Amino acid sequence: MATTVDARPEGDMSWKEVGELGLRYGRIPAALLLVEAFYWFLTLPSDTLAPIQVTEAWIWNELTNLIYGEGSAVISHHNGWLTRIDLQHASFPGPFNTVGLYVSDECAGVHEMIFLSTLVMMTDGVPQRQKLRTVVVMCGLVYILNILRLVVFYPIAVNACVDMAGQQACLNSMWDYHERVYEWGFLLVLVSMWLIWFIRFGGPARTLEATKNDPSPWRFERRRSWARQHWVVLGLAGLMFLLAMSNIYSNEEALAARDTMAMCEFASLLSSDCSDAQNRWDDAIGYAWSLSALGLALMVGTTVVIARPNEDGTWPSEAEVPDEVEVPVPVEKSHHTKQKGSWKKSRAKEEE
Numbered sequence: 001m002a003t004t005v006d007a008r009p010e011g012d013m014s015w016k017e018v019g020e021l022g023l024r025y026g027r028i029p030a031a032l033l034l035v036e037a038f039y040w041f042l043t044l045p046s047d048t049l050a051p052i053q054v055t056e057a058w059i060w061n062e063l064t065n066l067i068y069g070e071g072s073a074v075i076s077h078h079n080g081w082l083t084r085i086d087l088q089h090a091s092f093p094g095p096f097n098t099v100g101l102y103v104s105d106e107c108a109g110v111h112e113m114i115f116l117s118t119l120v121m122m123t124d125g126v127p128q129r130q131k132l133r134t135v136v137v138m139c140g141l142v143y144i145l146n147i148l149r150l151v152v153f154y155p156i157a158v159n160a161c162v163d164m165a166g167q168q169a170c171l172n173s174m175w176d177y178h179e180r181v182y183e184w185g186f187l188l189v190l191v192s193m194w195l196i197w198f199i200r201f202g203g204p205a206r207t208l209e210a211t212k213n214d215p216s217p218w219r220f221e222r223r224r225s226w227a228r229q230h231w232v233v234l235g236l237a238g239l240m241f242l243l244a245m246s247n248i249y250s251n252e253e254a255l256a257a258r259d260t261m262a263m264c265e266f267a268s269l270l271s272s273d274c275s276d277a278q279n280r281w282d283d284a285i286g287y288a289w290s291l292s293a294l295g296l297a298l299m300v301g302t303t304v305v306i307a308r309p310n311e312d313g314t315w316p317s318e319a320e321v322p323d324e325v326e327v328p329v330p331v332e333k334s335h336h337t338k339q340k341g342s343w344k345k346s347r348a349k350e351e352e
Contacts (some may be wrong), residue, residue: 240295
């Protein structure tokens with residue numbers, strides 16, 4: 001009679017489970033790369049996120065005046081939008097004792113919000129509603145942290161310029177602070193926020209459990225069945241990306257407009273030629289953005305599908321892996337020793 005025993009020690013994972021866990025974790029950096037490409041094309045045009053930039057500039061200006069005194073900051077226009085902040089103090093260099101800063105699309109905090117939202121949404125083992133609530137809360141925290149980052153510019157500049165009044169070098173500490181936060185400070189904060197949340201909801205154990213029992217009513221999965229039309233759509237998406245890149249880096253008119261813009265910014269020129277160059281470059285970027293966004297949408301829509309669980313609670317992509325294997329019990333043989341002597345005598349003894 002055969003018995004059923006567990007072939008693996010408790011707590012150990014099979015190589016297939018290790019592979020499944022690795023694939024689930026590997027989807028996160030892959031998704032982040034796609035999001036980075038999406039954001040790069042999104043912010044190529046000037047002032048792409050203008051409404052958010054204007055809102056943050058207004059809050060920055062109001063908080064600076066509220067905390068450090070009326071007249072410490074003045075809001076003004078930059079490229080036609082109210083996104084420029086002029087910090088004012090008697091120790092600041094220049095004829096007007098001001099430091100001009102503006103909220104660019106990169107400083108709006110949207111990049112950080114998209115990065116963090118992708119980490120949360122790609123985490124397995126958490127219900128979709130919980131993920132959406134987490135994204136809303138974390139994006140709100142990122143928005144507040146970004147405003148606080150901007151508000152800190154003023155005291156850093158004042159503290160340095162009081163000792164070096166009127167010298168341009170007194171602003172170096174403010175720029176150093178900006179570079180540190182921009183390069184790795186915010187990234188460290190975002191990863192820490194996600195890691196704390198990830199551990200709070202079970203960490204790797206819950207992710208491994210999600211490969212067998214996902215509590216969500218639906219989830220995103222990669223397409224497993226490919227037909228000819230799917231490959232055609234992917235090829236069309238790739239062609240759109242190539243056309244978008246060539247319009248930026250191979251279009252002579254666009255390149256000439258970019259060079260003119262660089263000269264205008266370097267010499268602080270304001271002329272009709274500079275305005276025309278800005279418009280030509282924005283048109284080229286807008287065309288590239290439209291093509292790349294459409295190509296990215298086609299690529300994601302083709303490679304990703306929405307899966308729902310079967311009636312028995314399993315997912316269509318799951319392969320049934322038996323946790324137990326049958327190990328037959330060895331049956332003792334009747335003739336397990338070597339017979340000695342004549343085989344006829346042995347046979348006669350057995351018949352008796």
